[in-house]
Amino acid sequence: MSECRWQKSSYSVEGSNCLYVAAGERDTIMLRESEQPEVVLSTTRARLRTFIRAAKAGQFDHVTEC
Template sequence: MSAYNWQKSSYSTEGANCINVAGAPDGTFRLRESDESNVILIAGRVGLSALLASIKGDQVVGA
C-alpha cells in the first residue's frame, strides 16, 4: 500500500477519536479513525459527500 498524506480535521484535538482523511491516486478517499489506523474505509467522491452532508445535517446514514 502506498503512503498516503493523512490529514486531520482542524476541529480535532490532540486526544483520541480523530478522523483522518487522505486522497488516493485513483480519485477515491481513504478514511481512518486515529485509534484504529489499520482499519481504512474507501469512499468515492459521491459517497464521501453524502456522508459529510448526513453528518452536518445530524442524520444517521442508512436510516
C-alpha cells in the first residue's frame, strides 16, 4: 500500500481525540484516531456515508460503552 495522506477531520478540535481520514486504493476510505494511530479502520465511501447518516439520525444513541 502506498503512503497515506491523512487529513484531520474538520470537526476535530485542537488537542487529543482527533479523527483522521485518508483515501485508500479504489473506493476505500481509511479512518484512525489520534490516540491510537496504529489502529486503522477501512470501509467504502458508500458504507461510511450510510453510517454517518444513521449516526446523525440517532440510530446509535442507545449504544453504551462497555
